[in-house]
Amino acid sequence: MSCQTLPTEQTAETSSANVTPGPLRIVAFLCNWCSYAGADKAGSNQLPVPSELSVIRVMCSGRIEPPLILEAFQKGADGVMVLACHPGDCHYKEGNIRAFCRAELLQNLVPQLGIDPKRFRFDYVSAAEAEKFSRITNEFVDKMRSIRL
Amino acid sequence: MSTPIKTAVILCTCSGIISERIDWAEVQTLLAGHPSKPVFLVDELACGVDNLEHLAAWLVQEQPSRVVVAACSPREHETTFRKLLSDAGINPWFMQFVNVREQVAWVTEDPRAATAKAARLLHAALNRVQRHEPLSERSVPVRTEVAVIGSGPAGMQATLTLARAGRQVTLIEKEPVIGGLPVRFEELFPNLECGPCLLEPVMGDLLHGHESANVNLLTLSEVTEVKGSFGNWTITVKQKPRFINPDLCIGCMICAEVCPERRPNRWNGSGEIAAVAVPFAGTLPNLPHIDAETCLRLKGEECSACLAECPVEGSLDFDDQEREYTIEAGAIIIASGAEEKQDLPASFANQEDVHTAYSFERLLAMNGPSGGELLKADGTAPKSLAIVQCAGSLDSSEVSYCSGTCCRAAAKYAHLASGKVAGISVSRLVREQSFPGVDAGRQFHHDHSTVVRYGAFSELTVTGTESGRNIMIDGGTTVRADMIVLCRPIVPSAGTAECLSLLDLDRDEAGFIAPLHSLSGSCATTLKGVYLAGSCRGPGDIRDAFATGTAAAGLALSDLVDGRDLVIDPQVAVVDATICAGCKTCIQLCPYKAISWNDVEKVAEVSDMLCRGCGTCVASCPSGAITGRGFSREMLRAELEGVLS
Numbered sequence: 195m196s197c198q199t200l201p202t203e204q205t206a207e208t209s210s211a212n213v214t215p216g217p218l219r220i221v222a223f224l225c226n227w228c229s230y231a232g233a234d235k236a237g238s239n240q241l242p243v244p245s246e247l248s249v250i251r252v253m254c255s256g257r258i259e260p261p262l263i264l265e266a267f268q269k270g271a272d273g274v275m276v277l278a279c280h281p282g283d284c285h286y287k288e289g290n291i292r293a294f295c296r297a298e299l300l301q302n303l304v305p306q307l308g309i310d311p312k313r314f315r316f317d318y319v320s321a322a323e324a325e326k327f328s329r330i331t332n333e334f335v336d337k338m339r340s341i342r343l
Numbered sequence: 344m345s346t347p348i349k350t351a352v353i354l355c356t357c358s359g360i361i362s363e364r365i366d367w368a369e370v371q372t373l374l375a376g377h378p379s380k381p382v383f384l385v386d387e388l389a390c391g392v393d394n395l396e397h398l399a400a401w402l403v404q405e406q407p408s409r410v411v412v413a414a415c416s417p418r419e420h421e422t423t424f425r426k427l428l429s430d431a432g433i434n435p436w437f438m439q440f441v442n443v444r445e446q447v448a449w450v451t452e453d454p455r456a457a458t459a460k461a462a463r464l465l466h467a468a469l470n471r472v473q474r475h476e477p478l479s480e481r482s483v484p485v486r487t488e489v490a491v492i493g494s495g496p497a498g499m500q501a502t503l504t505l506a507r508a509g510r511q512v513t514l515i516e517k518e519p520v521i522g523g524l525p526v527r528f529e530e531l532f533p534n535l536e537c538g539p540c541l542l543e544p545v546m547g548d549l550l551h552g553h554e555s556a557n558v559n560l561l562t563l564s565e566v567t568e569v570k571g572s573f574g575n576w577t578i579t580v581k582q583k584p585r586f587i588n589p590d591l592c593i594g595c596m597i598c599a600e601v602c603p604e605r606r607p608n609r610w611n612g613s614g615e616i617a618a619v620a621v622p623f624a625g626t627l628p629n630l631p632h633i634d635a636e637t638c639l640r641l642k643g644e645e646c647s648a649c650l651a652e653c654p655v656e657g658s659l660d661f662d663d664q665e666r667e668y669t670i671e672a673g674a675i676i677i678a679s680g681a682e683e684k685q686d687l688p689a690s691f692a693n694q695e696d697v698h699t700a701y702s703f704e705r706l707l708a709m710n711g712p713s714g715g716e717l718l719k720a721d722g723t724a725p726k727s728l729a730i731v732q733c734a735g736s737l738d739s740s741e742v743s744y745c746s747g748t749c750c751r752a753a754a755k756y757a758h759l760a761s762g763k764v765a766g767i768s769v770s771r772l773v774r775e776q777s778f779p780g781v782d783a784g785r786q787f788h789h790d791h792s793t794v795v796r797y798g799a800f801s802e803l804t805v806t807g808t809e810s811g812r813n814i815m816i817d818g819g820t821t822v823r824a825d826m827i828v829l830c831r832p833i834v835p836s837a838g839t840a841e842c843l844s845l846l847d848l849d850r851d852e853a854g855f856i857a858p859l860h861s862l863s864g865s866c867a868t869t870l871k872g873v874y875l876a877g878s879c880r881g882p883g884d885i886r887d888a889f890a891t892g893t894a895a896a897g898l899a900l901s902d903l904v905d906g907r908d909l910v911i912d913p914q915v916a917v918v919d920a921t922i923c924a925g926c927k928t929c930i931q932l933c934p935y936k937a938i939s940w941n942d943v944e945k946v947a948e949v950s951d952m953l954c955r956g957c958g959t960c961v962a963s964c965p966s967g968a969i970t971g972r973g974f975s976r977e978m979l980r981a982e983l984e985g986v987l988s
Binding site: 217219221226230231233234235236237238240241242243245248249250251252253254256257258259262265266269270271285286287288289292296328 | 416417418442444445446447448449450451452453456457459460463464467869914932934935955956957958959961962963971974976979980982983984986987
């Protein structure tokens with residue numbers, strides 16, 4: 195089988211093969227200046243954020259190396275999110291662009307490891323986007339729940 | 344986990360706001376089995392002044408090696424609790440902060456789910472904090488002197504602001520005179536103020552005012568090398584010989600009157616001046632300079648015309664040599680400016696009475712080539728003046744942006760031309776118009792010209808007829824054009840381009856120096872200790888130049904304070920020289936140029952003074968040789984393991 199023929203979408207059966215049962219475990223890496231601030235604002239606005247989501251704060255989304263994402267999957271994460279500043283808004287000028295490039299890479303890489311690429315999500319959340327943070331984290335967790343079923 | 348380290352955990356209720364959702368007793372039960380055997384203290388409002396005292400006493404009593412604080416957002420109180428650790432005699436970096444208010448209690452409806460999540464995040468924090476290393480802030484003495492490059496309004500304003508605060512400033516100017524471009528303009532938009540009247544007092548203060556003792560002015564000088572970093576720059580400056588002794592010359596300019604040789608007057612964009620001369624009347628410093636390539640004596644020929652007439656012996660110094668200076672400074676302010684795009688399109692090139700905005704300014708000036716009279720090359724006054732705006736701007740084939748100053752300049756030209764030549768017909772050919780600001784609105788409403796729109800600069804052609812010259816717009820409209828002024832795009836000056844390469848600064852899409860942030864950091868650069876003033880940042884007017892000169896000086900003043908060392912945040916990247924493979928990936932990635940190549944050891948090195956701790960290099964190092972202090976691989980992995988356990 196060539197790499198091109200590897201499925202990028204998986205059935206519930208295959209995708210949950212390496213996931214241990216129990217509560218959903220979702221990890222979100224957030225940059226300090228935009229997406230973490232957006233998550234804080236979701237809190238100030240009392241918007242719902244899934245309790246299954248565990249946030250790991252880093253100073254910049256550019257800090258996240260792809261092996262860390264893969265390690266999250268290895269250790270049983272149902273889903274992993276990387277949330278960054280919008281393009282042009284990075285506190286460190288372009289760390290979010292590095293994060294974006296790595297996300298592109300991961301999207302292509304994870305299916306090779308038998309991981310449904312839907313289980314990895316890269317997105318932008320600004321310090322003002324409390325509503326977006328709430329919405330996309332809920333969407334993502336709901337999707338992970340449906341993949342698990 | 345290796346040997347567990349005693350860890351104290353502070354659980355804040357935030358006056359009941361957190362504990363409304365999170366059951367701290369339950370959390371303690373859930374974490375009781377953690378290998379670090381944490382000791383807990385629930386506090387009603389941990390950030391309260393009295394509470395902090397109580398917590399410090401508790402930490403002193405418990406003597407933990409690590410501390411976890413579960414409270415609000417670290418963006419709000421991380422610093423508060425780092426200080427608490429310091430007060431209790433614990434390294435402040437031995438703390439991990441858990442945000443259980445904004446990111447758990449306030450966003451989780453179900454108290455059982457909130458409690459479980461808080462326990463999970465605390466478990467991760469307990470894991471992570473075991474991997475924390477003691478860090479300390481490093482203090483570096485900084486120099487408070489400042490070097491300013493460029494003596495236009497922006498550079499002069501920055502220099503004077505700093506000098507007034509008692510700072511020693513070296514002002515480096517490549518021209519023989521100071522004042523930049525507008526000192527050569529007769530009147531300034533939008534209010535038609537006299538340019539020299541505005542700028543001469545500023546130049547006077549710089550040269551002779553109370554603050555001048557703090558200013559070391561180097562004219563005819565260029566920066567050739569910059570080494571060092573924020574707080575400790577070493578700047579090499581080469582100064583061309585003036586061949587005039589500034590301590591003796593009284594500025595009478597008799598030498599210029601008797602000099603037999605002539606050279607093109609590049610300051611006027613037309614005409615000639617003597618080999619020994621000032622570019623225009625009223626220049627400061629009031630000293631001539633000699634052009635070595637024109638002066639007969641400096642070319643080895645016999646000539647003593649100036650020497651014979653000079654009233655002060657020794658003023659003319661034909662043995663003057665190039666000098667090199669080493670300037671030590673804590674900060675650099677670049678005020679190297681912008682210029683009009685130099686080339687002229689074929690349809691306008693090599694024709695008489697076609698001016699650029701700059702040469703037209705000189706034509707209007709009393710100290711210009713015609714003494715301020717608006718005259719054509721044949722010595723007569725033009726009957727018509729066509730001012731072509733957007734001449735190469737907003738145009739994908741030349742520059743895509745609007746320079747933002749030409750409309751106000753062009754309305755000024757129309758006004759001044761109408762005053763100088765009775766009955767002159769003035770047209771402004773525009774693609775778009777912009778008159779920003781309250782006072783520029785008056786210019787717009789009292790415009791003396793006929794406004795004609797055109798589509799593309801390349802559509803314009805110049806046609807000469809018996810009765811005079813016209814500009815023809817594609818489609819047939821003709822505009823009378825005895826004299827033409829082209830408002831060419833404003834582009835980075837040669838000096839700005841040199842500063843970009845000397846300091847290896849980022850450039851924006853138009854080639855100007857990129858600011859740290861386009862809105863909130865427009866007078867700073869990504870290189871710490873290098874600030875920007877005036878139009879090296881992009882096209883700007885004189886108001887911008889003065890304002891940003893003040894702003895850049897303010898940044899230098901607040902960053903460099905006499906007697907206050909530079910305190911370096913220890914949360915920076917560090918290269919392990921024993922692992923670094925020398926691939927240089929990190930050097931290219933660092934947005935702050937904080938990583939340099941050690942050619943002796945063949946490894947990359949991070950300057951902690953320049954590093955801002957983003958961790959991009961940490962994540963990118965193929966060898967894993969770079970550690971992000973405070974966010975190391977081990978810490979993030981421990982945290983990850985904690986949230987997934």
